[in-house]
Amino acid sequence: MTDAAIVTQKLTRRFGNLTAVDGVDLTVAAGQFFGFLGPNGAGKSTTIKMLTGLLAPSSGRAELLGLDFAAHPVEVKRQIGVVPEGMGLFERLTGAEYLQFVGRMYGLDRPTTQRRSEELLDFMQLSDRPKTLIADYSHGMQKKLALAAAVIHGPRILFLDEPFEGVDALAAGALKALLGRMTERGVTIFLTSHVLEIVERLCSHVAIIHKGRLVAQGSLDELRAGIAGEEGSKTTLEQIFLSIVGQDGGQRPQLEELSWLM
Amino acid sequence: MADVAAHLPGVWEQIRLVAGLRWRILGNKLRKKHNQWDLLGMIVAGVFATLAILGISVGYGFGAYAFLSGGHEAWIALLFWGVFLFWQLFPIFTAGFGVGFEFRNLLRFPLSLRAFYVIGLAYGLADFAAVASVCWLLAMTIGATVANSSVLPAMLAISTLFLLMNITLERMIGSWLERILARRRAREMFFALFILFAVSVQFINPLVQRYGRTAQPWVRQVVPYLTVFPPSLAGRAIAGAAQHNFTDTLVGAAGISAYVLLFSVFLWLRFATQYRGEELSESAAPARSVVRPVSRTAEQADALRLLTPQVAAVLRKEFRYLTRNSFAFFLLIMPPVFVLLFTTQFAGRHPTAMKHPVSTEFFFPGMMAYLLLILMAPAYNSFAYDGKGIQTFFTAPVSFREVFLGKNLLQAGMLAFELTLSMVAFSYLVGLPSLPVLLATLAAIIFNVTGQMTIANWSSLSFPRKLNFGQMRGQRQSGMAVLVSFGTQILLGGISAPILFISRWTGDKWLPAEVFAFLAAVAIAGYSSSLNPLAALAEKKKESLIDALSR
Numbered sequence: 001m002t003d004a005a006i007v008t009q010k011l012t013r014r015f016g017n018l019t020a021v022d023g024v025d026l027t028v029a030a031g032q033f034f035g036f037l038g039p040n041g042a043g044k045s046t047t048i049k050m051l052t053g054l055l056a057p058s059s060g061r062a063e064l065l066g067l068d069f070a071a072h073p074v075e076v077k078r079q080i081g082v083v084p085e086g087m088g089l090f091e092r093l094t095g096a097e098y099l100q101f102v103g104r105m106y107g108l109d110r111p112t113t114q115r116r117s118e119e120l121l122d123f124m125q126l127s128d129r130p131k132t133l134i135a136d137y138s139h140g141m142q143k144k145l146a147l148a149a150a151v152i153h154g155p156r157i158l159f160l161d162e163p164f165e166g167v168d169a170l171a172a173g174a175l176k177a178l179l180g181r182m183t184e185r186g187v188t189i190f191l192t193s194h195v196l197e198i199v200e201r202l203c204s205h206v207a208i209i210h211k212g213r214l215v216a217q218g219s220l221d222e223l224r225a226g227i228a229g230e231e232g233s234k235t236t237l238e239q240i241f242l243s244i245v246g247q248d249g250g251q252r253p254q255l256e257e258l259s260w261l262m
Numbered sequence: 263m264a265d266v267a268a269h270l271p272g273v274w275e276q277i278r279l280v281a282g283l284r285w286r287i288l289g290n291k292l293r294k295k296h297n298q299w300d301l302l303g304m305i306v307a308g309v310f311a312t313l314a315i316l317g318i319s320v321g322y323g324f325g326a327y328a329f330l331s332g333g334h335e336a337w338i339a340l341l342f343w344g345v346f347l348f349w350q351l352f353p354i355f356t357a358g359f360g361v362g363f364e365f366r367n368l369l370r371f372p373l374s375l376r377a378f379y380v381i382g383l384a385y386g387l388a389d390f391a392a393v394a395s396v397c398w399l400l401a402m403t404i405g406a407t408v409a410n411s412s413v414l415p416a417m418l419a420i421s422t423l424f425l426l427m428n429i430t431l432e433r434m435i436g437s438w439l440e441r442i443l444a445r446r447r448a449r450e451m452f453f454a455l456f457i458l459f460a461v462s463v464q465f466i467n468p469l470v471q472r473y474g475r476t477a478q479p480w481v482r483q484v485v486p487y488l489t490v491f492p493p494s495l496a497g498r499a500i501a502g503a504a505q506h507n508f509t510d511t512l513v514g515a516a517g518i519s520a521y522v523l524l525f526s527v528f529l530w531l532r533f534a535t536q537y538r539g540e541e542l543s544e545s546a547a548p549a550r551s552v553v554r555p556v557s558r559t560a561e562q563a564d565a566l567r568l569l570t571p572q573v574a575a576v577l578r579k580e581f582r583y584l585t586r587n588s589f590a591f592f593l594l595i596m597p598p599v600f601v602l603l604f605t606t607q608f609a610g611r612h613p614t615a616m617k618h619p620v621s622t623e624f625f626f627p628g629m630m631a632y633l634l635l636i637l638m639a640p641a642y643n644s645f646a647y648d649g650k651g652i653q654t655f656f657t658a659p660v661s662f663r664e665v666f667l668g669k670n671l672l673q674a675g676m677l678a679f680e681l682t683l684s685m686v687a688f689s690y691l692v693g694l695p696s697l698p699v700l701l702a703t704l705a706a707i708i709f710n711v712t713g714q715m716t717i718a719n720w721s722s723l724s725f726p727r728k729l730n731f732g733q734m735r736g737q738r739q740s741g742m743a744v745l746v747s748f749g750t751q752i753l754l755g756g757i758s759a760p761i762l763f764i765s766r767w768t769g770d771k772w773l774p775a776e777v778f779a780f781l782a783a784v785a786i787a788g789y790s791s792s793l794n795p796l797a798a799l800a801e802k803k804k805e806s807l808i809d810a811l812s813r
Contacts, residue, residue, distance in 0.1 A: 086812055102658070
């Protein structure tokens with residue numbers, strides 16, 4: 001389990017004068033449940049897009065499962081699953097049609113695609129509306145379908161951008177259990193979320209990006225070790241996050257300015 | 263304790279705030295770089311609209327003057343009918359195709375029902391149809407007063423009542439439409455009906471020419487029933503004032519007032535329902551779990567087994583999208599209908615638009631070229647309806663070569679079906695042309711379609727523009743894609759014209775068929791060799807493509 005699933009070297013992305021991701025060196029071991037955190041606009045989604053082929057880096061390189069993404073894009077894509085920002089669904093298909101489409105795009109044969117589609121729709125509790133178009137799904141249902149599509153081909157790395165946003169508690173519980181089982185079987189999961197409690201519960205390792213730069217990386221215990229928490233209590237991920245991201249002063253809004261609300 | 267304002271703004275202040283909000287939204291929208299062409303378009307459209315309104319106003323003013331000075335006072339009802347129909351129908355056709363919840367969104371603010379009602383009516387007056395109609399009513403008032411100054415008080419009173427009636431009715435219809443069109447299926451059905459209506463209008467002229475005289479007695483029977491409607495009542499009131507028959511004026515005014523009252527009550531009830539909170543959600547109601555039938559598709563042989571799984575998947579997806587897109591689906595119905603229409607007008611034994619029919623030798627290739635012009639247009643922006651789904655093409659382990667192959671195969675299949683259908687209709691109505699012309703046309707179609715597809719694929723990557731299903735408002739292709747489409751058609755036409763000219767000059771009937779067969783082979787080879795460079799281009803353009811389609 002020590003082989004690296006994801007390695008980036010000086011990964012950089014610029015949009016005109018703005019450097020959204022600035023020389024990120026990241027290493028994620030195979031089988032890790034990896035949380036990628038950062039404030040709004042820090043560069044999380046841009047990094048995920050570069051690691052999944054949706055955005056070309058301005059410089060630097062990304063290596064997934066030992067393969068250079070730029071040199072072997074199709075082979076890398078075959079082995080990864082993605083829930084992108086905005087989910088990327090074809091909204092005029094039904095859930096079953098979309099899963100069958102994705103399964104075939106990943107090269108699965110028809111019977112396997114059919115069987116897996118039905119099992120995934122059952123698991124995600126989406127099988128009771130076989131004729132409903134995705135356009136008519138609720139946000140949470142679309143999110144569950146996007147997750148189902150990301151795993152239909154049995155990926156070795158799974159990239160999830162805010163996967164639990166809008167998903168009800170029941171489905172979220174089942175999904176967390178599923179993701180946990182996947183990591184036990186050696187699948188690497190790379191997840192971004194603003195809900196730090198979820199990341200703390202699920203992830204063994206965390207990286208924090210701030211203003212495009214990687215400011216912390218390691219296991220939760222390693223990060224806790226670097227922060228002085230209250231005596232006798234365990235430092236939470238929220239405290240770690242705030243202490244790292246809020247270090248450069250003026251980051252947290254000053255409540256005194258809103259005195260008329262209090 | 264948080265502070266809240268002691269007093270709410272008055273109704274007029276709220277109207278001013280809403281108008282300011284609309285203006286700010288428009289300004290911010292036009293400030294974006296890619297919308298600067300839209301600003302130019304709006305200025306040009308605004309100039310033309312103003313000229314049209316002024317021109318028609320002159321017509322209305324002159325009409326009112328002519329009817330009152332010529333002793334045909336009752337005919338002024340026709341002018342009121344014109345204003346009425348435009349005011350009520352135009353907003354349906356322009357605003358009815360999109361979801362417009364802006365007005366309802368005001369309900370989150372602390373408005374009284376009375377304020378909500380007044381703002382709703384004021385919203386109705388800011389409409390293009392309302393502005394135009396008010397101009398026309400003013401023009402009618404001026405024209406009528408010049409003809410007979412004693413009708414001025416009646417014209418002012420009746421026009422005001424007529425205006426109130428129209429605003430109230432238009433807002434009532436708009437409000438109901440908003441409720442009905444909140445659901446996607448209803449919007450698409452409405453859109454399909456509109457397209458059907460637009461196609462049906464093309465047949466009015468041939469039908470009037472054939473059945474016009476026999477329908478006249480039926481029209482005369484219907485006319486008396488129209489006198490109870492507001493425009494006829496308005497006409498009766500003005501005619502009464504002009505003829506000093508004040509009973510008619512009073513009856514007309516009372517009738518319109520009754521309509522104003524009736525529509526106001528209905529509109530109040532409608533707005534009250536909205537005010538209390540109305541569910542207009544798109545989401546389906548929770549469904550009960552059902553036992554899933556045993557799937558059979560996996561057991562059946564794959565009809566597309568000759569294709570790679572990826573190409574077959576894209577082809578299936580494209581077919582499903584085609585059948586679920588009312589606009590694209592109706593585009594498929596239109597070409598054979600137009601072949602039928604043009605054939606009855608210009609060809610065959612008894613053309614309705616000409617004394618002598620056009621020769622089949624010219625008409626057949628012309629019609630096929632016309633069909634290609636219509637049917638190939640969507641190919642120049644072939645990712646338009648994919649929306650955010652475009653990301654799947656980039657995250658999946660496929661080359662865009664396969665994506666284009668899937669999309670182009672569906673386009674080619676659809677073209678083959680449409681052209682065959684039209685040829686069958688053509689051969690039934692006027693017969694097919696001679697064999698050399700038929701073969702030359704078929705070879706030219708292959709050359710044209712394959713050549714266009716190569717350029718259309720490039721255009722789809724270079725000038726993508728997102729389009730929404732079943733929606734007409736704000737649905738525009740990229741201007742560059744349209745230019746490329748026209749340029750390609752002109753180029754291919756420019757290649758074809760000398761071939762046909764040389765054939766006529768030399769008298770060699772088989773020359774076009776031979777040359778077009780050669781060109782078709784070259785075009786197929788060109789198309790095939792373009793796929794890999796296009797896949798590389800897709801990789802380069804992926805950011806702009808995803809950005810344009812995921813908005």
